[in-house]
Amino acid sequence: MRVLIDPNGVSRGLRRVAGEIVERHRGTENLVIVGIRRGGVAVARDLVHWIQDHEGHGVPVGMVDITLYRDDVATALPNPRIGPSSIPCSLDGKTVVLVDDVVYTGRTVRAALDAVLDYGRPHCIELAALVDRGGRELPIQPTYVVRTVEVGDSERVDVVDGEDGLSAIVQDMGTPTIPPEHP
Amino acid sequence: MTDSHVRHLLQVKDLDRTAAERILDTARAFEEVARRPIKKVPTLRGKTVVNLFYEASTRTRTSFELAGKRLSADVVNVGGSSSSTSKGETLSDTVRTIDAMHPDVIVVRHAASGAAEYVARRTRAAIVNAGDGLHQHPTQALLDAFTILSHKGSLKGLTVAICGDILHSRVARSNAELLPLLGANVRLAGPATLLPHDADALGCPVFDRLEPALEGADVVMMLRIQRERLGGAFFPTLREYSRVYGLNRKRLELAHPDAIVMHPGPLNRGVEISDDVADGPSSVILEQVEAGVAVRMAVLYLSANEPEGPVSRPAGL
Numbered sequence: 001m002r003v004l005i006d007p008n009g010v011s012r013g014l015r016r017v018a019g020e021i022v023e024r025h026r027g028t029e030n031l032v033i034v035g036i037r038r039g040g041v042a043v044a045r046d047l048v049h050w051i052q053d054h055e056g057h058g059v060p061v062g063m064v065d066i067t068l069y070r071d072d073v074a075t076a077l078p079n080p081r082i083g084p085s086s087i088p089c090s091l092d093g094k095t096v097v098l099v100d101d102v103v104y105t106g107r108t109v110r111a112a113l114d115a116v117l118d119y120g121r122p123h124c125i126e127l128a129a130l131v132d133r134g135g136r137e138l139p140i141q142p143t144y145v146v147r148t149v150e151v152g153d154s155e156r157v158d159v160v161d162g163e164d165g166l167s168a169i170v171q172d173m174g175t176p177t178i179p180p181e182h183p
Numbered sequence: 184m185t186d187s188h189v190r191h192l193l194q195v196k197d198l199d200r201t202a203a204e205r206i207l208d209t210a211r212a213f214e215e216v217a218r219r220p221i222k223k224v225p226t227l228r229g230k231t232v233v234n235l236f237y238e239a240s241t242r243t244r245t246s247f248e249l250a251g252k253r254l255s256a257d258v259v260n261v262g263g264s265s266s267s268t269s270k271g272e273t274l275s276d277t278v279r280t281i282d283a284m285h286p287d288v289i290v291v292r293h294a295a296s297g298a299a300e301y302v303a304r305r306t307r308a309a310i311v312n313a314g315d316g317l318h319q320h321p322t323q324a325l326l327d328a329f330t331i332l333s334h335k336g337s338l339k340g341l342t343v344a345i346c347g348d349i350l351h352s353r354v355a356r357s358n359a360e361l362l363p364l365l366g367a368n369v370r371l372a373g374p375a376t377l378l379p380h381d382a383d384a385l386g387c388p389v390f391d392r393l394e395p396a397l398e399g400a401d402v403v404m405m406l407r408i409q410r411e412r413l414g415g416a417f418f419p420t421l422r423e424y425s426r427v428y429g430l431n432r433k434r435l436e437l438a439h440p441d442a443i444v445m446h447p448g449p450l451n452r453g454v455e456i457s458d459d460v461a462d463g464p465s466s467v468i469l470e471q472v473e474a475g476v477a478v479r480m481a482v483l484y485l486s487a488n489e490p491e492g493p494v495s496r497p498a499g500l
Contacts, residue, residue, distance in 0.1 A: 065212070068224040082212035090220070118221040 001175070004131065004157065005147055007165035010046070013146030017128055018050035020144055025095055028059045030123065032094045036112045037065040037083045039101030042161045043130050047099055062087040069111035091120035097143075101159035102168075103129040106140035131168050133157050190486050191310040193299045194319040195360040203325070203364060209481035210329055210474070216253060217476060227256035230287040230487045235277070235302070236313070237263035237293040242448055242472060243313050243323075247290045250479035256287075256487070274298070275305055282306040287487045291315070309486035317351055317412075323447055324357035326478040328365055330471045331402055334443050339366035344396040344438070346372045347406030347428065347455050349389075350379050351413070354447045355406055359385045372396035373406075374428060376417040393428055397437040403465075404445040405430050405456045421454050431457040435465065443467045 005013065022028055028051060035044030041063050052058045065083035098112055109127060116125060126143035133151040151157055151170060159168050191197075198206075216224055232251040236244050244260065251258035261281070263269070268277060274293070281289065282305065289308045291299045296316030303310040314320040328338065335341055343362050349355045349371050359369050363386070371382060372390040382389040390396040397403060408424065418424045435444065444456075444465045452458055461468065 067212075068216075068226040082209055084212060085215060114225065118219060118224070120220060 001169055001171040004149060004168040004170050007162070007167050010130065010146065010166045010168070011050075013130070014043070014046050015050045015053070017144040017146060018047055018054050021047075021097060021126075021128070022051060022054055028055055028057070030094050031059045032087075032089065032091060032096050032122075033059055033061045034087065034096055034098050034112075034116060035061070035063045036098060036100045036108060037063050037085075039159055040099045042166060043101050043128075043159065044099040046166060047097075047128065060088040064112055064115040066108060066111035066115055069114045071107060071111065085115065087116075087119045091116065091122045094120070094122045096122045096125045097128050098125060099128045101129070102131045102133055102157045103127070103140070103142050103145075104133050104135050104157075106136045106138035109140050110138050130159055130166070131157050191299075191303050191312075192321050192482055192486065193303060193310060193312045195321050195324055195357045195364075198321075198361070198364070200364055203328070203361060206325055206478065206481050206485060207329055207332065209485060210325070210477040213253075213480040213484075214474075214477040216480070217473070223253050223255060225255045226484060227251070227254040227287075227487055230254075230256045231285065232256045232258045232288045232290065232483060232487070233281055233286045233308075234258065234260045234290045234313075235281065235292070236260065236290075237268070237274075237298075238314065240292055240313070242475070243292065246472070246475040247311075247313060247479050247483075250476050250483055251288075253476070254480055254483060256483065259286075274301065278302050278305045282308060288483055311482055311486055314353055316353070318353055318356065320353040320357050321361070322475070322479055322482055323354050324361040325482070326471055326474040327354075327358055327404065327445060327447075328361055329474040329478050330445065330467055331362075331367075331443070333470065333474070334467065335401065337366070338362060341367045341401040342370065342399060342439075343367050343402040343404060344370045344372060344400040345404045345406065346393055346396060346430065348377045348408055348413075348417075349373045349382065349406070350377045350417075351409050352406050356385070358404065359387050363387070367402075370396040370400070372428075374418050374424070393430070393434060394437060397434060400438040400442055402443055402445060403430060403435065403438055404447075407447065407449065408451050408454050410451075421451075425454050429453075429455055429457060430460050432459050432463070435460055445471055447471070 033044050033048050035041035044061055048061045064085045067082045128144040129142045130146045132142055132145045132148045154173050155170050156173050157170055159166055234244055234247055248258050286308045290311045290313045291302050292313040293315050296318035298315040299310055299312035312319055312321055345355050362369050369387040371387050372393050375391045444460055446468050450461055
């Protein structure tokens with residue numbers, strides 16, 4: 001296991017991304033931040049914190065669960081748990097920033113795009129990620145990234161929500177995943 | 184048949200607590216889908232669901248049909264009177280014919296007890312029992328449990344009074360098995376002629392009057408007087424039944440002040456339930472209908488998508 005981004009690095013990176021988002025959109029009007037369950041939810045939470053720090057006011061934040069939109073529902077996990085989705089407002093005409101912890105094949109993001117589009121017709125959808133690890137199987141590109149790294153297929157990037165905040169670590173594919181959350 | 188990849192929901196008895204809770208948890212996630220602007224998810228795209236209904240049914244069939252469509256499955260309705268059954272085809276041949284078209288799930292309603300299991304033996308599809316005779320109606324019990332959970336948070340320690348025609352009620356039978364599995368105490372009440380002879384076997388206290396069953400109850404579940412099944416003389420008149428066994432506001436006062444009133448529908452207003460109770464603040468009858476779609480989405484999702492389904496195949500099948 002090795003640390004890819006420590007909590008300080010995550011804070012600095014998300015602060016920069018928060019600045020990029022408000023700069024590009026000249027503020028936070030019509031902005032909605034949507035975390036992709038489960039890993040993206042904590043990143044979205046921190047990103048919203050930094051946007052608030054930057055602008056002095058918060059922005060609407062929601063989350064989507066992509067289980068029902070996966071392209072491998074029939075072949076993948078034996079009993080995927082469907083988590084809650086909550087979108088705070090209609091997304092018609094909004095600027096939606098999807099947030100995930102790690103972008104890899106792009107299939108999760110593809111599913112999240114479909115999910116978000118079922119909540120309305122946003123003006124545009126952007127993607128922010130803590131780590132872009134390469135290995136894309138679909139033509140999907142994050143708009144904002146904290147760290148881009150090449151990680152081999154035998155390794156996995158996990159984002160851990162620890163006491164000091166979020167950090168990104170790299171470990172062997174075989175290592176057990178973080179235990180599931182209990183909402 | 185030795186196929187271990189068949190996944191049915193035939194009767195409540197096949198569910199253990201974990202399996203029941205998994206269906207209810209999954210349904211909670213689907214509840215949200217019905218409240219979106221676009222009430223459809225792509226999860227069962229390319230799957231086929233056949234609703235094989237030999238008995239008249241509006242709400243259950245519509246509920247299963249909407250559940251399947253909201254999951255993007257292709258849903259086909261086959262009815263008893265409009266089908267080849269009216270030309271003399273046996274149930275066995277109908278099922279084998281449908282099976283040859285490769286459906287993923289068949290939802291069965293039939294007047295004969297045990298029909299769902301009979302169908303399950305003759306197809307590769309997953310079978311969901313939508314009511315078989317006097318036997319079982321497991322998705323109704325699940326949606327009732329879901330509705331109670333929405334209001335009470337937990338079933339643990341709740342007293343549920345199920346009242347009316349227990350004898351002919353697959354709803355009562357299914358609930359009397361499911362609700363105690365989830366921690367509730369069930370009481371059964373009805374005229375002695377409409378109580379099953381083996382009522383004790385259900386393991387619930389049985390009353391031949393309404394009042395003692397209602398005393399302090401957290402949930403009052405009224406059953407429909409099924410005129411279509413009441414060939415014999417079970418009670419003198421509907422009016423007499425209503426006077427002694429109907430739920431009205433006065434009788435409801437015996438229950439807990441926060442009690443909810445349920446009914447599987449369709450209502451016989453003025454017979455088993457009075458208008459002021461059916462439309463009153465304690466009534467959650469329409470919420471049951473809403474819960475029905477979410478629960479059936481969960482059951483179809485689990486049946487069509489998982490090797491084991493909501494329950495594994497019962498022994499001997």
